[in-house]
Amino acid sequence: xxxxxxxTIRDPARWIAEGTPARAxxxxxxxxxxxxxxxxxRFEALSKTYRSAAGEVRALDSxxxxxxxxxxxxxxxxxxxxxxxxxxxxxxxEEPTSGRVLIDGAPIAALDTDGLVALRRRIGMIFQHFNxxxxxxxxxxxxxxxxxxxxxxxxxGPRVDEALRLVGLEAKAETYPSRLSGGQKQRVxxxxxxxxxxxxxxxxxxxxxxxxxxxxSILSLLRDINRRLGITIVLITHEMxxxxxxxxxxxVLEAGRIAETGPVWRVFGAPEHHATRALLEPLxxxxxxxxxxxxxxxxxxxxxxxxxxxxxxxEAPDLSALAAAAAAPVRLLQAGIERIQGHAVGRMxxxxxxxxxxxxxxxRVRALGGVVERIGYVATDD
Amino acid sequence: MSQLMIDRLWQAAFDTLFxxxxxxxxxxxxxxxxxxxxxxxxxxxxxxxPKANRAVGALVNGFRAVPFIVxxxxxxxxxxxxxxxxxxxxxxxxxxxxxxxxxxxxIAEVSLREVDPGLIEAAQSIGCRRRHILVHVLLPxxxxxxxxxxxxxxxxxxxxxxxxxxxxxxxxxxxxxxxGYQRFDTTVMATVIVILIALVCLxxxxxxxxxxxxxxx
Numbered sequence: 001x002x003x004x005x006x007x008t009i010r011d012p013a014r015w016i017a018e019g020t021p022a023r024a025x026x027x028x029x030x031x032x033x034x035x036x037x038x039x040x041x042r043f044e045a046l047s048k049t050y051r052s053a054a055g056e057v058r059a060l061d062s063x064x065x066x067x068x069x070x071x072x073x074x075x076x077x078x079x080x081x082x083x084x085x086x087x088x089x090x091x092x093x094e095e096p097t098s099g100r101v102l103i104d105g106a107p108i109a110a111l112d113t114d115g116l117v118a119l120r121r122r123i124g125m126i127f128q129h130f131n132x133x134x135x136x137x138x139x140x141x142x143x144x145x146x147x148x149x150x151x152x153x154x155x156x157g158p159r160v161d162e163a164l165r166l167v168g169l170e171a172k173a174e175t176y177p178s179r180l181s182g183g184q185k186q187r188v189x190x191x192x193x194x195x196x197x198x199x200x201x202x203x204x205x206x207x208x209x210x211x212x213x214x215x216x217s218i219l220s221l222l223r224d225i226n227r228r229l230g231i232t233i234v235l236i237t238h239e240m241x242x243x244x245x246x247x248x249x250x251x252v253l254e255a256g257r258i259a260e261t262g263p264v265w266r267v268f269g270a271p272e273h274h275a276t277r278a279l280l281e282p283l284x285x286x287x288x289x290x291x292x293x294x295x296x297x298x299x300x301x302x303x304x305x306x307x308x309x310x311x312x313x314x315e316a317p318d319l320s321a322l323a324a325a326a327a328a329p330v331r332l333l334q335a336g337i338e339r340i341q342g343h344a345v346g347r348m349x350x351x352x353x354x355x356x357x358x359x360x361x362x363x364r365v366r367a368l369g370g371v372v373e374r375i376g377y378v379a380t381d382d
Numbered sequence: 383m384s385q386l387m388i389d390r391l392w393q394a395a396f397d398t399l400f401x402x403x404x405x406x407x408x409x410x411x412x413x414x415x416x417x418x419x420x421x422x423x424x425x426x427x428x429x430x431x432p433k434a435n436r437a438v439g440a441l442v443n444g445f446r447a448v449p450f451i452v453x454x455x456x457x458x459x460x461x462x463x464x465x466x467x468x469x470x471x472x473x474x475x476x477x478x479x480x481x482x483x484x485x486x487x488x489i490a491e492v493s494l495r496e497v498d499p500g501l502i503e504a505a506q507s508i509g510c511r512r513r514h515i516l517v518h519v520l521l522p523x524x525x526x527x528x529x530x531x532x533x534x535x536x537x538x539x540x541x542x543x544x545x546x547x548x549x550x551x552x553x554x555x556x557x558x559x560x561x562g563y564q565r566f567d568t569t570v571m572a573t574v575i576v577i578l579i580a581l582v583c584l585x586x587x588x589x590x591x592x593x594x595x596x597x598x599x
Binding site: 091093113117118120121123124125127129131132133134135136144145147148149176178192193196202 | 498500501503504505506507508509510511514518519522523525596599
């Protein structure tokens with residue numbers, strides 16, 4: 001039994017093929033002509049306006065976006081940017097004011113209660129505060145989606161075991177949620193969301209209530225689930241570190257509008273919108289204080305030019321080429337280069353000795369790739 | 383105290399327990415659906431029905447506004463219709479239930495309202511229908527509060543049942559008034575008070591234990 005269940009998880013095709021009746025609905029998975037692959041979410045001119053005593057608030061303003069099947073799609077923005085509203089529109093916990101949401105190419109607005117219940121069984125969801133039922137054991141919590149779907153009792157047991165094994169909580173099956181740690185509770189939430197074998201998993205600030213270490217373990221679990229089961233994951237967060245850690249694509253929302261979207265390495269490497277830069281700020285180190293104190297706006301005899309190079313590319317920055325381009329001694333003041341999705345992304349601060357009189361140095365360095373800014377001059381102290 | 387008096391007290395204690403027990407049962411059966419309706423039909427509920435919600439709310443308030451001794455008399459025609467008589471234990475059970483039901487409904491309503499809306503949202507997200515939300519989320523999550531509310535209801539019903547003597551239903555309160563007060567029998571009065579205190583303590587501690595067990599999960 002254990003072996004069989006394990007194989008089921010290992011093999012996405014079987015996991016999918018053995019899905020609940022809800023999964024086998026006519027909205028076929030692949031192969032059918034003109035249909036997107038299972039797990040595709042599309043927003044068309046989606047808008048949501050809240051009316052309150054204080055007046056109208058546009059939470060979402062004509063969002064057009066496609067989330068590709070199998071992506072880990074991060075939605076980031078400040079509080080009130082509309083990320084939660086956008087996420088909830090996917091399973092109609094939130095009804096849009098105008099525009100459409102399409103899952104696998106089929107619009108969801110017209111679904112009746114039965115259709116909506118069937119849709120929600122294809123879309124799992126986890127929450128910031130876990131939202132586990134305190135009166136039920138871990139096993140009963142995870143089993144609930146199957147119980148209410150009318151899955152035969154004999155089938156429920158093995159599937160709950162399988163889901164608990166997936167999140168590494170087999171040993172806690174008979175425990176009540178109040179006895180679990182935050183990370184364990186979120187794992188139960190994930191098991192509950194996955195037990196119906198959904199094609200999409202929505203994560204509503206799923207790591208915001210967790211400590212950094214637990215956050216990393218939950219994110220790595222999500223990546224693992226995405227890779228092994230091929231589930232599309234849509235997550236919202238206000239922390240760029242979560243996006244960097246887990247996501248393949250990112251959407252930056254600002255006041256209900258799309259500020260920027262694309263693969264994470266590109267958005268991180270060359271942020272174009274001020275909202276993106278503001279969100280990236282905590283991740284990027286500023287100018288060191290001692291250096292900032294010595295930085296002068298104008299060149300002085302014997303001063304070195306300080307350049308900030310914002311780099312993103314397939315290849316890691318070539319330091320010897322940098323030295324050759326500078327045509328002068330180069331000191332590395334500060335650098336942070338990371339690998340994101342096979343791309344080197346990051347920033348460097350370099351001081352080029354006595355380049356004050358050489359206006360061409362920026363252009364030559366720029367030719368090596370990256371965005372180059374001359375941020376000032378420092379007197380060399382030795 | 384004579385043997386006769388002791389027998390009378392036993393009978394009275396039994397009558398009180400019987401009246402309160404049956405009425406509490408009816409109050410739960412009628413009050414819980416009322417409370418559920420008030421919660422799910424209210425603003426932000428899973429089945430909003432503002433007009434019906436206000437109407438039921440007003441009805442509940444109306445019954446709660448009438449003092450029990452007045453209700454006892456005012457309901458006499460209704461009692462005759464339901465119980466077939468206007469005197470005796472069954473004649474007291476009707477007004478006791480009618481008075482306890484809205485009381486319990488309001489207390490249960492508060493507990494049901496305190497269920498985290500996030501849990502209802504989670505239930506919706508996994509494909510629960512409304513009835514599933516009632517059975518799997520609202521009732522089990524509110525159960526400790528509901529049991530605590532039932533304890534309060536039963537204790538206040540033991541108090542109200544003292545007035546059942548007005549319709550000849552007997553009970554401990556009736557004995558205290560007729561023998562203790564009208565015949566100046568201080569021993570009977572004191573005994574009844576002691577029994578009532580013991581009864582209330584018993585109910586309260588049983589309720590508290592149940593709530594503690596439920597919350598310990």
